Amino acid sequence: MALLLLAALSPITIHAADCGKVIKSLDALNSSVHGRVHVNTPFALPCFSSYEGRAVAPDAAACQAVQENYASPTFRTEYPGAYMNAQDEMCSSDPANQCVLDNTKPTDPLAYVGKDCRQGDVPAYYLEVTDVCDVQAAFSFSRSSGTPIVVKNSGHDYLSHSSQKGALALWTRNLQKLEYHDAFVPKGCSATKGHKHMAITTGAGVNCDQAYGFANENNVTILCAYSETVGISGGWVQTAGHSVLSPVYGLGVDRVLEFHVVTPDGQELIANACQNQDLFWALRGGGGGTFGVVMESTHLVEPPVPMVMADIALTSNSTTLLEWMAVMLEEAAPWADAGWGGHITGSSLIYVNPILSMDAAKESMKNATDYATSHGGSAVFKYFDSFYGFYEEYVVANAVTVGNTHLAGSRLIPRSVLDNEDGRKALLGFLEDIIAAGSSPYVPVSMPTVYKRDGDNTTSTTPAFYSSLWELGVSSTWAWNSTLDQRLAAVEVLNNRTAQLEAITPGGGAYMNEANPFTSDWQESWWGKENYASLLAIKNRYDPDRLLRCWRCVGWEESNVQDSCFEAFNN
Numbered sequence: 086m087a088l089l090l091l092a093a094l095s096p097i098t099i100h101a102a103d104c105g106k107v108i109k110s111l112d113a114l115n116s117s118v119h120g121r122v123h124v125n126t127p128f129a130l131p132c133f134s135s136y137e138g139r140a141v142a143p144d145a146a147a148c149q150a151v152q153e154n155y156a157s158p159t160f161r162t163e164y165p166g167a168y169m170n171a172q173d174e175m176c177s178s179d180p181a182n183q184c185v186l187d188n189t190k191p192t193d194p195l196a197y198v199g200k201d202c203r204q205g206d207v208p209a210y211y212l213e214v215t216d217v218c219d220v221q222a223a224f225s226f227s228r229s230s231g232t233p234i235v236v237k238n239s240g241h242d243y244l245s246h247s248s249q250k251g252a253l254a255l256w257t258r259n260l261q262k263l264e265y266h267d268a269f270v271p272k273g274c275s276a277t278k279g280h281k282h283m284a285i286t287t288g289a290g291v292n293c294d295q296a297y298g299f300a301n302e303n304n305v306t307i308l309c310a311y312s313e314t315v316g317i318s319g320g321w322v323q324t325a326g327h328s329v330l331s332p333v334y335g336l337g338v339d340r341v342l343e344f345h346v347v348t349p350d351g352q353e354l355i356a357n358a359c360q361n362q363d364l365f366w367a368l369r370g371g372g373g374g375t376f377g378v379v380m381e382s383t384h385l386v387e388p389p390v391p392m393v394m395a396d397i398a399l400t401s402n403s404t405t406l407l408e409w410m411a412v413m414l415e416e417a418a419p420w421a422d423a424g425w426g427g428h429i430t431g432s433s434l435i436y437v438n439p440i441l442s443m444d445a446a447k448e449s450m451k452n453a454t455d456y457a458t459s460h461g462g463s464a465v466f467k468y469f470d471s472f473y474g475f476y477e478e479y480v481v482a483n484a485v486t487v488g489n490t491h492l493a494g495s496r497l498i499p500r501s502v503l504d505n506e507d508g509r510k511a512l513l514g515f516l517e518d519i520i521a522a523g524s525s526p527y528v529p530v531s532m533p534t535v536y537k538r539d540g541d542n543t544t545s546t547t548p549a550f551y552s553s554l555w556e557l558g559v560s561s562t563w564a565w566n567s568t569l570d571q572r573l574a575a576v577e578v579l580n581n582r583t584a585q586l587e588a589i590t591p592g593g594g595a596y597m598n599e600a601n602p603f604t605s606d607w608q609e610s611w612w613g614k615e616n617y618a619s620l621l622a623i624k625n626r627y628d629p630d631r632l633l634r635c636w637r638c639v640g641w642e643e644s645n646v647q648d649s650c651f652e653a654f655n656n
């Protein structure tokens with residue numbers, strides 16, 4: 086904690102112009118950054134006595150710490166070679182090429198005794214980024230050597246965008262700037278033309294817990310993820326960034342005011358509504374790790390947001406779960422119009438509402454309350470005088486376990502489908518299928534509904550976000566020690582579920598961050614054809630040499646498949 090506080094006080098150093106000399110070798114890069122390039126080792130390595138076929142000494146104390154914290158996001162996030170989801174660490178296409186523990190029992194010796202720790206999809210090297218020059222030097226090295234660059238912040242990516250075998254990872258976690266502005270004017274804009282906002286600037290390594298805490302200290306509210314450790318300036322805000330407050334206050338991309346970014350062509354740029362507008366638009370939804378390395382971003386903040394919380398749950402069997410979901414479907418549109426946001430997790434929901442009074446909130450939730458309480462369940466309503474109280478009591482308590490393979494596979498569900506009986510019937514059929522298969526529905530309800538944006542092309546995320554009410558998730562997993570056939574089978578099921586949802590939501594889209602990584606028509610699903618074409622033109626302008634080439638990111642081509650560990654699943 087002391088270290089973090091210290092880091093928070095030292096802002097990013099901005100070097101004057103020419104720190105960008107040509108760098109041709111890893112050694113030259115290392116000396117230009119004063120020895121901060123390191124071999125990147127897998128998180129679980131301390132438990133093994135063999136690494137890439139060579140004998141190594143295990144480190145019992147370090148191994149024990151890894152085992153004890155295997156499922157902890159706060160522990161993992163401080164390690165450059167650790168990721169939240171196991172598919173980011175392992176080479177998914179080659180089960181022998183990995184260095185993971187048995188996530189169901191991290192002390193299980195089967196995983197590491199007599200086993201070789203292999204690098205998997207963990208980048209070969211990492212550079213702990215401290216300033217703009219580091220990034221410029223890394224890009225120069227990448228251009229000369231052909232070594233791909235990957236940006237690694239918190240390591241939450243579900244699509245392995247922050248890992249990549251053989252790459253040099255730019256590790257941003259220690260860019261810890263936090264700055265409050267009571268009248269922020271984006272650089273180059275005129276304060277008199279409405280460009281003056283309460284805002285917070287966050288360094289690239291700041292996570293949601295730190296952003297929420299800092300906002301609270303300044304008596305304002307900032308939007309971020311339903312997680313302590315997701316980063317606010319990385320993949321969250323650069324892809325969409327949904328929050329339980331988004332129905333009323335918009336997405337992360339709607340609220341970001343400015344990016345400070347280093348592009349792969351070596352430029353240090355400020356992107357906002359008044360300069361480098363094309364890049365600003367691309368960074369507002371085009372995806373992380375694609376257009377450059379964001380050093381910091383500035384976000385609109387609100388005065389304290391008082392709100393009502395509804396926590397409704399029943400103990401269910403498959404019949405009551407399906408009936409409960411029918412109520413959820415019926416209420417989706419009225420609740421969206423009333424400003425509710427939250428999550429449905431199987432037979433429970435936790436929603437918040439910043440615009441209804443307590444009485445109106447109870448009335449609005451009546452059908453869900455009645456269903457739950459008449460089936461042995463409960464309904465709790467609570468008033469919070471700011472988002473932060475809710476965050477501490479509910480978000481922190483609901484942290485997701487990590488260290489397992491977790492493939493997300495969600496689709497955005499348009500209002501037009503939820504608003505009509507045939508659409509709801511089709512969705513209920515889908516839910517019946519997944520419940521019968523032993524899954525439990527998971528629905529983030531965090532699309533802008535009451536919120537209206539300034540124009541219809543302010544962001545580059547899929548436009549489906551602005552006409553949808555639900556993100557309906559289907560996830561998939563495979564065991565730490567699964568065979569390739571087992572992995573292929575898991576992905577086949579995921580692909581079928583995706584196809585089912587696509588058939589119910591034609592012309593809709595998916596949130597790339599939480600979508601099936603193997604979505605076949607990914608450009609259309611994740612951005613829409615029109616946005617994709619514009620994003621590709623911007624990618625060509627700033628990254629013509631494709632130094633950044635993550636899996637199915639803007640500019641990805643079939644020929645890039647061998648860069649990834651997903652080749653066996655390419656469809």
Ligand SMILES: Cc1cc2nc3c(=O)[nH]c(=O)nc-3n(C[C@H](O)[C@H](O)[C@H](O)COP(=O)(O)OP(=O)(O)OC[C@H]3O[C@@H](n4cnc5c(N)ncnc54)[C@H](O)[C@@H]3O)c2cc1C
Pocket residue numbers: 169235236237238239240241242243246247257289309310311312314315316317318319320321323324325326327328372373374375377378379380485598599635
């Ligand atoms: C437990 C969990 C909870 C989540 N909750 C939410 C939620 O409530 N709302 C929501 O919208 N999403 C949520 N997500 C999805 C999350 O937003 C994405 O996984 C996001 O990509 C994470 O970004 P990161 O920077 O923290 O992670 P990383 O894995 O480090 O990076 C993700 C991507 O961003 C890129 N990137 C990171 N930093 C930078 C930078 N400085 N410049 C350029 N590119 C960068 C990386 O290269 C990669 O492409 C959740 C994910 C998990 C695992």
Ligand SMILES: *[C@@H]1O[C@H](CO)[C@@H](O)[C@H](O)[C@H]1NC(C)=O
Pocket residue numbers: 115119120121122123124210
């Ligand atoms: C970079 O230099 C430092 C300091 O000299 C050294 O400890 C480190 O091993 C070097 N990194 C690599 C990848 O060689």
Ligand SMILES: *[C@@H]1O[C@H](CO)[C@@H](O)[C@H](O)[C@H]1NC(C)=O
Pocket residue numbers: 362363366542615619
């Ligand atoms: C949206 O704005 C971007 C950035 O200015 C531009 O490249 C793109 O063509 C625009 N798209 C539409 C449909 O107007």
Ligand SMILES: *[C@@H]1O[C@H](CO)[C@@H](O)[C@H](O)[C@H]1NC(C)=O
Pocket residue numbers: 304388389
């Ligand atoms: C916080 O802000 C609110 C509204 O902006 C104000 O009413 C309140 O007095 C402030 N509280 C503190 C402790 O500054």
Ligand SMILES: *[C@@H]1O[C@H](CO)[C@@H](O)[C@H](O)[C@H]1NC(C)=O
Pocket residue numbers: 402403404405460
């Ligand atoms: C599920 O629970 C409900 C009410 O609690 C009960 O009436 C019903 O018979 C149960 N159904 C099954 C399949 O167990």
Ligand SMILES: *[C@@H]1O[C@H](CO)[C@@H](O)[C@H](O)[C@H]1NC(C)=O
Pocket residue numbers: 415416419448449450451452
């Ligand atoms: C409850 O459900 C009924 C029947 O579907 C509907 O007519 C009514 O509007 C709902 N009430 C609320 C408060 O949503």
Ligand SMILES: *[C@@H]1O[C@H](CO)[C@@H](O)[C@H](O)[C@H]1NC(C)=O
Pocket residue numbers: 187189193564566567568
């Ligand atoms: C994986 O390990 C588990 C124990 O954690 C064991 O039961 C299972 O048989 C193993 N599976 C394979 C495919 O080896």
Ligand SMILES: *[C@@H]1O[C@H](CO)[C@@H](O)[C@H](O)[C@H]1NC(C)=O
Pocket residue numbers: 577578581
């Ligand atoms: C997936 O869908 C295809 C085509 O509809 C079907 O042949 C296959 O059996 C399905 N696989 C699974 C695992 O459901």
